[in-house]
Amino acid sequence: MTNEQRPSFEWAVERGKVAEFARAVLNASSAHDGPDAVAPPTFPQSMALWRSRTPRPEQDVGREGLDMRRVLHGEQEFEYVRPLRVGDVLTAESHVKDRYSKEGKRGGTMTFIVSETIFRDQSGEIVAYSRGTTIQTSKAATS
């Protein structure tokens, strides 16, 4: 087990981003438009903008030692105490929960990186969790 902590960062749930994200996942519901809009269930994926100040955050992946050609998303889970809404200003804390390797059928030797992000509201209450597994493969993983 590892428990690598990353710097915490502020993540504001913004009206325009919620509407843009909803359209990108083909969601036409009016619930995602307006000053009280609710965020779609996978919306925390858009926090990349807030995590990194670099203009090209995709290049950060390379700096973290992952080859973009060999990175796959294995699993993703979101857990909500309540839905996220426009106007929420959350504090996000991420840490790597686990790292391990195994032999895979599709991509050769695979390294699994399991990370978790915890979101707290302005009063310090936990409102949501995001847990993801990233896989680095030793060859292209075509099924």
Place this chain on the structure above:
Amino acid sequence: MSLDVGTERTDTMVEKVDRAMFVRYAGASGDFNPIHWNSDFAKSAGYPGVFAQGMFTAGVLGTFLTNWLGESNVRRFRTRFIGQVWPGEAIVCSGKVTKVYEENGETRADLDLEVTNADGERKIDGSATVVVS
């Protein structure tokens, strides 16, 4: 709305996925891995071409779920990525209620979820917990 164990639904969310969807999702999410929009890069990685971000397809599955059971009711949403979604493929989403129970003073339902293409090849399997309102 009442939900019973065994209640099922299937929707074809996209007839043919296209690259503009990957580009729009890249902008909206901040996932700019070029493997999803740059064919030369995808080929240099050993793939036949670009393919959808897993979280694009998972996001469409989320849209299927919230269209069906409400925009504010999701308590848990989990996806496991099984195979790439290629341009031209369909995104067919389905869900089935596996359990209905009381927790934290609310009625909740657990569901199994799945994404396939038009030929029934699985791309994502998933699960969710929703509040039944």
